[in-house]
Amino acid sequence: MVWNVYFEIAALMISVVLMLSDLWKKHLPFRSWNYFAWLLSLQIICCIFDIISCGMAIRPARYSIRIHYLINIIYYISYIMEIWSFAIFTIAMTGKSKSIRRTTWFVIALPYLVSFISVLITPFTHMFFYIDSEGVYHRGWAYYYTWLTFLAFYILLPLAYAWFYKVHMAPYRMMYTIGFWALSLTGMLLQGFIFTDVLLEGIFNTAAILIIYLNIQNPSQFTDADTGLYNQWALGEVIDEKLEYGDPIDISVIGIENFPVLESIYGRRKLMRVLHSIADEITEQVKGVNLFYMHRGRFALLFNKNTNHKQIEHAIRRRFEMPWGEEDGKVTFKIHITHLDEDVPKMSIREIFDSLEEGLRNAEMKDNEVTEIISAQRIEEIRDGIKVEHAVSKAIRERRIRVAFQPIYSTKKERIISVEALARLVDDELGIIEPDVFIPIAEKNGTIGFIGSQVFEQVCSFIRERDMEDLGVRFIEVNLSPIQCKSGELVSDLFNLMDRYEIDPRQINFEITESAMTDGKILNEMMNKIIQRGSTFSLDDYGTGYSNLVELLDLPFKIVKIDKSLVWSYFNGTSDVLPDIIKTFSIRGYEIVAEGVETHNMAEKLRDMGCDYLQGFYFSKALPADQLVSYVYNNRRLRIMEEMRL
Template sequence: MENMIWDARYELTALIMLILFLVFYQLQRSLPLKKNRVFMGMLVAELSCILWDLIASYISTWHMRYPTWMLEISNMLYFLFLISVYYLFSVYCRCTARERAADPILRWWQLRVPLWFAIAVLISNPWTKAIYDVSRENGYVRGWMYYYLIPAILILYTVISLAFVLYYRKYLSIREKGGLYAFVICTMLTSMLQIYFFPYLLITNIGLSTGVAINYLAMQNPEFDKDRKTRNYNLEGFGRYTSEQLRMGKEFQCMAIGFANYKTLLSIYGSQKMDRLLNRIGIRLRNHYNHAVTFYIHNGRFVLVFPRHIEINPIETELIAYFDRNFGLNKDVLQLNLRLAYLYADKQIKKPFDIGESLEMALDDACRKEIYQLKVVDDALMEKLYREREYHRALHDAIEKDHVEVFYQPIYDSKCELFTMAEALVRIRDPKLGLLFPDTFISIAEKDGTILGLGKIVFRKVCRFIREHDLDALGIQAIEVNLSPIQCRHRFLAEDYLKIAEEYGIDLNNIVFEITESATVGVARMGKMMQQLQKAGARFALDDYGTGYSNMINVMSLPFYCIKIDKSLVWSYFRHEDWILPKFVQIFKDDSLTIVAEGAETKDMTDGLIEMGCDYVQGFYYSKPVEEKVFLEFLKSHNETRKE
């Protein structure tokens, strides 16, 4: 066995690079996850590996000057930290997989077995000389098991790491897989080159440091978990953090912070000023509650996550006191209407996304109230959440499996005393939940974007109905089809609906598109879409007038031929709570607009609405929305009888 002389130039480069990298990473404040702690452990182990490699190389080169025990310990620590880096990388891969998959393919104790074996071999090495032999005469020489044991352990941990990446590859992004593969290539290439081809050239740690740097850029940058506006952790980080806490069986508390008037302030002051204000709030929350993990979710909403032993009442009091003041934005002064929601996360919460969704729902409920009240996530709210989740499942199943049905509600023409129009209303017939009405799933469809596909399905079914039935013979002049605000903002809505109408071979003269008041806020965006459909023969009705979203200017600037007065306004009038209904009717009649009154439930109401001047009356007094077959029978029995 020959005495070894080492070239440490690459090792010094790796040392400088890793020290700078370690300081930079520590200053960035990463999300407190086990994966991030393991990555930090990799950095420390790699730094220790470089230092002990340099120390061991120096002592071994000048072995005559140092006692044997120093050679023994320095080399032992080098090999220990080298194997530890590979072990920690396999743990890191397991943590990455654990964030996305429920059951990793290996347990913690199984990962530690090769490490324990290596530690046992290193501890016994002074007697066995298996890995290396040191003496004052010969310095350091490789032992009889070196070429078999060290590469085997390094390769084993590399194979384990690759197994995690390959087994869970469908859960990993291309960037993440690239970072993990790059680490494996860099580390194994330099380690094997040094072991088998260039034993005198210390290049193992330059490969490890390069692999760590690539992995940082690909998936470990703390900025990935931070919101740019507030510099707090973001929504994705919130999901990852709470998921890990639940997996580890830890109980914790969440205090969600929102503002009832945030959207109004955003529309008045603009995103730049509001972002600056949110940044100030984020700094305050982060610095003042340093025992909590602070997240910015979206739309001016923050979440503070506290350990379970923290008393929450003083925190609520402090938050109320802090936000009960005016905030200055340059020359502007504004006040935030604080709303808080609280959740205690214990072992009863099974799914991590229950936390975020329940807090969102609780804040929504709190924002709808006029005065402040802490909204606590309780069993009733969780039941509501699970129910909405079932509606969400039913909605997607309905679109995928064609469980969507169209019901029709006849509309009475007060002049000819016949039912000459009908409104098409969507229903879902779910095998598990039964018949679902729009108020259970339309808001969900608008949130997740499925409203676009759902709207096309309804329009197709209406077009099929028109093609298969002679509307003139039925006495029907038009069928009303609802368009939600989300649909109206879709760039290609008109083109899509014109293609569907062409596919079924019908024109749009028999179609009236109902657009709700809330959609008329974006007048400029609406105009082009309405013109395209209007050229094809379609007409437009303003739906739900009186719900408080639009104004007369919006109504007059868009090509509506008809105004549908919301049932809430009708009911208020006939309950003697509000007397403005006749004035609205007169204003619209003066502008030659057709009036449809919704919500007529009694004969007195229908007679009063007709006497008031309403052209059409719609409501349960005549008929509820019914299935297509029942609707056809209704028309035959009522319209034909009246004609006779």
């Protein structure tokens, strides 16, 4: 039988070009990249021996039967190994091959081993094929059964595995995985059942490999265009695989000081040329390291096993003492280095990147030539912060942010006349999470607006469901974060909630900290819009920021709340400015709230200084809504009983 080999020759030529291109480009230390190189090699071997065997079939009598068997056995073994490599490559792309137990691997490999052995013994059994006395090739008695079982197993298994772990694969990878298996299967079916005299499997397999190369293994998506190095995405992929397989991670980050300023001075184009030369020199001179360009003048060095990072860091420091660039435009950089040792336990990419970012900031603040070492304790703290962040996101998603109300005492009326609404978070795993912990995290990741919205809605619900006049509560104080104050939709969102719950805006007093005053004009406009509806504003936590007093006086605050740190520093004798601060604001018509009141003596002295309101544990901690109502009524009853005794 004579086969048409033109498609197979084309497949061989394309595969060789892909191999040369793959060898020329840099490789990331991915297991899947190693599998791909092996897969491409097997495809070339398959094409070569398929073409040779077909050429021998034209004049079979010229060659001995042993040669016929040898060439065909090599072809079938390489083809079996290629399909096996396809399957392993697919499993490796999920990043979850580490989770497969040894017994499961044995089951996965069993059809491959059976087929491999069957091909080797086929000269005696004629299972796959046989060569007659004239040297003519014939398919064996078990060819279709064995081949279809083998192919079905190694096509369905990796696809099922990829589908099961699809959440761990990028959507485009899943799509291309299905695509290259569909192409490969199409080639098998066409050659096996329709065009039996045309070699189509090779060209279809090559097309499938081309899909992998261009869309999955393509190094350009992992490469930084300016420096030619692999980028932060590539670094994340490498670290993710190392974490999955339990491989050691020994990494340093080099940061160029004041990089944005240098960009504005020298221009981005020139600076990027210099960075490219830095990348080339470090790559050429430093061995045992994978170099990545992260962003904003930061390089990551991922050290191979048994590489001395201290020597490399020292050499890089010495090199950066000299200028970089061409003679007509040399640039000198000051660098800082942080290092995360392989012995420090690591659990996620996020904690690694966060710790490196923080380590570099610390190195810049210390401003010395000592590498900032990231400790296991700091990694644990960052890990705890990530857990809190997840808990916050979960609570927001499930609307589990709760509100507690802390009473505020009027020194003139001698009773509770307002309360402050405070966010509270209880997580199923972490338990009670203090506001001092989760509020800064929510402000950092931008979820504080969602927390503020849920808190304000619960405040509106509280006001609608209770008789505020009977409680004797004039208004409820609600905190607005600096992030919320920058939102152009804040005013409409607040008004919509007040309208929905049909509450009087005069029953709301909003609190804003000094840190929200970065743009006084925008803040002033926002405050005046809300004041026009009847609500008022307090300056919260005065004394913790660095605002100019003139700027404060320009904003329409009604109340100034003095932070507990100022109150405590006065009563423990470390500062005596508190009376002057109270006097300064009082003579300008502001009402004064002192926070952090914990004793009767503090309450008496603060009242004598001129504070209008007092807030702190001396009166009450923050209480859930029902407990607050009971507290207010009990407080009123006790006061009436005291008046009756008098």
